[in-house]
Amino acid sequence: MALVLHPELDEERQAAVLTRYRQVIERHGGAVEEPNVWGKRRLAYEINDQQEGIYVFVPFQAETTANAELDRLLRIDENVLRHLVVVRPRPNPPKPSPMPDASPRGEGVRSGPVPAGERQSPGLPVRRSEVQAQQAAQVQENAPEAEAPAPVAEAPVPVAEAEPPVEQQPAQE
Helix, strand or coil: CEEEECCCCCHHHHHHHHHHHHHHHHHCCCEECCCEEEEEEEEEEEECCEEEEEEEECCEECCHHHHHHHHHHHHHCCCEEEEECCCCCCCCCCCCCCCCCCCCCCCCEECCCCCCCCCCCCCCCEECCHHHHHHHHHHHHHCCCCCCCCCCCCCCCCCCCCCCCCCCCCCCC
16 A cells, blocks of 8 residues: 655654554454655645655555455545555466367377367467367277278379470561
8 A cells, every 4th residue: 555645744643644544454354564654755746735745655465345445544534645555466376277288199289170269379289178189089989990991002103205395496577
């Protein structure tokens, strides 16, 4: 939370304001770290006829219900010129991918036309979903085994003899 307090507050009143908001956060099950007081600084623009303000940064952790209550109280406090409550996202552990890993033999990679509604990145293979892979395996299991076709002997292909090139004669005038 960032606060810009009224510049005429002495240290005792500053501590009282910070204590009030610390209690609000703790009431909502949060924990407050030590405030970082930057002191009196010149404002970028005039706020309530004030050209200076006392900058204070208070890092804390609390439930989202504390944010609404803090915002409500900070808006009506005449000692606070401006405030900002910043919500930092919690780091999430990486989730396992629902897509099966592609094997070195190319299993799980689909070729052919892409069904409507699916996007394909250019140059990248599209992996089959697990359901599609299971369906393909069932089809292969249920398919009758076909005999391999007998190898066909390749007959030599006759090469046509090339005709000698025809010389072109210059056109007569």
